[in-house]
Amino acid sequence: MTERTSRQKRVVLIQNKIGVIISLVITNFKNFYAGKILCGYSTVIPNVMSDQEIGSTTETQSDTAEMAAVGSSKRPRRTRKTTEFYTPAPMKQRKKAGRPKNKKIVKNEKLIETGDKRKAIDVPVGRSKKRKVAEPAGSKRKFDPESDEDEARKKLVKNADLIKVRPVPGKKHVQQGRCFSARYCCFEKCTACLAKKSDKCRFIDIRVFGQRKGKLVYGPEFKSAEGPDPKSTYEIGVSEDEVKNVRVLDLIAPTFMKFLKKELPHLEMAKIRKFPDRNICQLCDSCQTTIFSGYWMCCVCGKEYCLSCYEEWNDSDDSFKEAGRCSHKRRHYKEQLVPIYHYTKEEINRLSDQCNQMILDDEDSSDLDGEELPDDDTANQSVESSEVTQPAESSRVVVRRRQSRTSKKTSFDVEDSAMSVLNQDNGFSTSSQDRHNRTLQLHDEHKKIEYAASEMTEDTFRDLWKRGYPFVIRGADKLEEKIWRPNYFIEHYGDKDCTVIDVKENVEYKMDVKTFFKGFEDISSRFVNKAGICPCLKLKDWPPADDFAETFPEHYKDFYNSLPFKEYTTRSGVLNLAHRLPLEINRPDLGPKMYNAYGSEDNVGGKGTTNLHLDMTDAVNMMAYAPSVENRLEEERDKTAAAVWDLYHPADLPRVRRFLRKIAKEHGLSINHPIHDQCFYLDKELRSRLASEEGVTGWRVFQNPGDVVFVPAGCAHQVCNYTSCVKAAVDFVSPEGVARSYVVNQQFRKLRHGHKRKTDILQLPNILYHAWITSWDESND
Incomplete structure (x- = not known):
């Protein structure tokens, strides 16, 4: 009897120990996989938590320890929170605990926010085969020798909150180096840095971090440039030849005005200014045309979109799938784009007033050339669906337009000869x-x-x-x-x-x-x-x-x-x-x-x-x-x-x-x-x-x-x-x-993406802007 009682006691002790071990293992792997769920789409942020979040995490861990101590066979109940940060357990503990097989994980396919409620659409993506937390493709872990281990370790946002511009706490720090430099390698990287080409980093001098206890805090937030425009050096002096300059202004005013009209509404929204980089030709990442002043930038990957592409953008339209491609195979949406401009509202208004003055002074400078070269899509629809217009008729239309105007004659008016040629x-x-x-x-x-x-x-x-x-x-x-x-x-x-x-x-x-x-x-x-x-x-x-x-x-x-x-x-x-x-x-x-x-x-x-x-x-x-x-x-x-x-x-x-x-x-x-x-x-x-x-x-x-x-x-x-x-x-x-x-x-x-003639190599809006600057006589104001 004594031997049997002793054996029963040993069995009970062993069962209790097994129960405790199983509970700890379940708890550790539960937390481990909860952190790994969002690896594909998580925001990389520093080791910074608010006091409320620290308290929340501590309470959850203490409750788990209590349940494990009594050998409970039930899993601890996890409380969902709007924003929760998770610090993975040390690698030694993970190895001891082991991991379950056939564990499926999910990643966020679409991140949205509606009112005060945030929700995520998750889809299964297969089983995990790696022990360590996944990192963005092509990135390398770099450690700052002056920072501690906690700052270097990547942190994962646990819920599906949309990454968008938000203010950062503490003293501001403006990014001064490329995204892969040691100080910024734990944060989202711009498309230029990910491409590993010689293109300038999109976030230098514009992305801002907060600072707390000597550590950078990710927003993201962006800083507006201050001060006067950089000086330009021209081969030709302003008003060098008054007659030729007046001719230039008269001929380019209608076309230049088309660019300026697009800029004015954008300036009502844009609050962030960035000086244009003269060493590069800034092109829209979607349509490959030159960006003049205003544009929209993704706050996550730094891709830049012209005003026309943003206006045409429709998140629900599959034709914009390429435009919505963010870093690491994610998608970004219109609400994640930040309005930015190069030239101030005062400058654009001044140029618009000057253009209007030239157009009103010479009504005969209407944009007839633009009418003779119709846009491809509208031209095909109007011409192919209607009766064919013969050359003589198009000539008469031009003649009637010119005859209906009563405009002053100038030294370079070519009305009569042009009609004859037509x-x-x-x-x-x-x-x-x-x-x-x-x-x-x-x-x-x-x-x-x-x-x-x-x-x-x-x-x-x-x-x-x-x-x-x-x-x-x-x-x-x-x-x-x-x-x-x-x-x-x-x-x-x-x-x-x-x-x-x-x-x-x-x-x-x-x-x-x-x-x-x-x-x-x-x-x-x-x-x-x-x-x-x-x-x-x-x-x-x-x-x-x-x-x-x-x-x-x-x-x-x-x-x-x-x-x-x-x-x-x-x-x-x-x-x-x-x-x-x-x-x-x-x-x-x-x-x-x-x-x-x-x-x-x-x-x-x-x-x-x-x-x-x-x-x-x-x-x-x-x-x-x-x-x-x-x-x-x-x-x-x-x-x-x-x-x-x-x-x-x-x-x-x-x-x-x-x-x-x-x-x-x-x-x-x-x-x-x-x-x-x-x-x-x-x-x-x-x-x-x-x-x-x-x-x-x-x-x-x-x-x-x-x-x-x-x-x-x-x-x-x-x-x-x-x-x-x-x-x-x-x-x-x-x-x-x-x-x-x-x-x-x-x-x-x-033209379709990848077309050999799609890339804009002319920089027409920049040419018109500088042609206007070098032709306008300020005495006309």
Whole structure:
């Protein structure tokens, strides 16, 4: 009996001990997994808790200890709280306690807050396979040697509260280093730092932390910059040429006003100011267009969105899924975005008043160019769903608008000549006959847009340019042929590597410059691909990245000395608005560049040399070299010129787009934009169909060495080299073309994500702002 009683006592003791151990294990792992539930979406914050939260945690732990002491087999009841912080148990205790198998965890998919109630939508994500608390991908734990272990340890927000701007306690600390530096590595990181690129950290000098007991406290909160705007240094002085400056202001005022109107409502909400960084081109992270002044920034990841994207943003629309992508595969929402601005309300109001003054002073400066180049989406809807508008009718609309205005004449008023150009170049009379019964007439190939160098004056240039008409100048100053010949490039640059493109198959090849130019006039020396074919190659945008002036100093000097209308076309031209940007700003690369290619075909089935496309900038293209007729290949000798251009006026583009969409459907092609995709070359058959089905003929311009082709912004064009050619071209931004540049800019921003032409490289709003600053005479105020 005594032995049996002793054994029973030992069993009871063992059972009590087991009960205590099981209760402790359950409690530890309960807390451990409760902390790990939110690893994927938790806010990383420092080890700081309020007195109330510390008391709450202490009470919960004491209750758990009591229940464990009596060997209770029931799990302790956990009290939910609005905000609760959890400190994981030391790793040694976790190892002793072990962990249950097949334990499922959940993460937050969407964080929302409604009134005073906060709620979370959780979804199962599988089982945990790691002992340690998960950390954001790509992050590295860094410890400050001066901080204690508690500050370095990451803390996890236990509930699903939405991360948004909130004030921080104590003394303010402004972030001074990148997000991965030791002092900030335990907090949310911006998209630039996570990408590990050379982009500047989005949170430097703007994100603010609180401080408590020497430790940083995460809000997040943001600080507004104070003080005057940074000084800008310009190559051109303010009011250097009063007549030209007045012309610039008159022409750009309507377009600049479009940007300013968007800024005014934003300034009513925005309270945080950040000085613009002149070393970078600030682009919207969604549509890739330039941010002028106002924008919205995610308080979690630092992504920046332009005013248009924020206005279009709809959290419930799947099309905005890409825009809503936050760091670590999370989503952010409109309520997490912070309104920020660069230029003050006083500055924007001052500029708006000046623009209105210029527009009212000259009613004749209305934005006709913008009307002639309609936006892609609205144009397709209005044109394709209604009766086709023929060129003569669009010309009459412009004429009626101008005739209905009673505006003062200025020294640069081109009303009469512009109307003449519009009527004659379209080849239609302005009589009021039924457009459906009108007999279409083809454009004259050379008569209306072809000029000898002696007859092309600056007034004629301005008349054509303001209306968006391309033209060619014959017999301009020829370039020095010897430095543009293939042998010169072989001798001086033959060992340089280059990338060439097969114009028919759109395949790239790597080779040296010598290999490419040896086949310029000798087909037997041309590159042969794996299929045993000598492809038609082109070397475009050469040099691709380096400055033309540094790589080809002789060619640069020769090209610029030969350019017509140097005030528009050269880097230092006062009417080239890109030249108005400050010296310290990151300027767009507008060239010049070289375009070299073998001869191709434009007959039925021909692929040409450059597919149909249009540009945001104005351009001038000069042919520097082409072999003489006797030195050309036998099949090239019957051609009348070295190259041919097909150009289409901006007013014709809705019908051109509609026609190309029809062709894409016939061939089963999936396209985003029929012109911006650059996937079509209109051969002889397609040009004939475009004329018969849509009434669009365009102009055919033939080019030989010494001929200069001017192409305005928004003018669609394609090129076919009949023989091997060397050309040089440069882009520029004219006051007459900014309205068309604006519309093309809006078309580019609507292209799909990842489109090769989506990124805005021009910085049009910045160009307009600095052009205005350098043109406005303060005495006018």
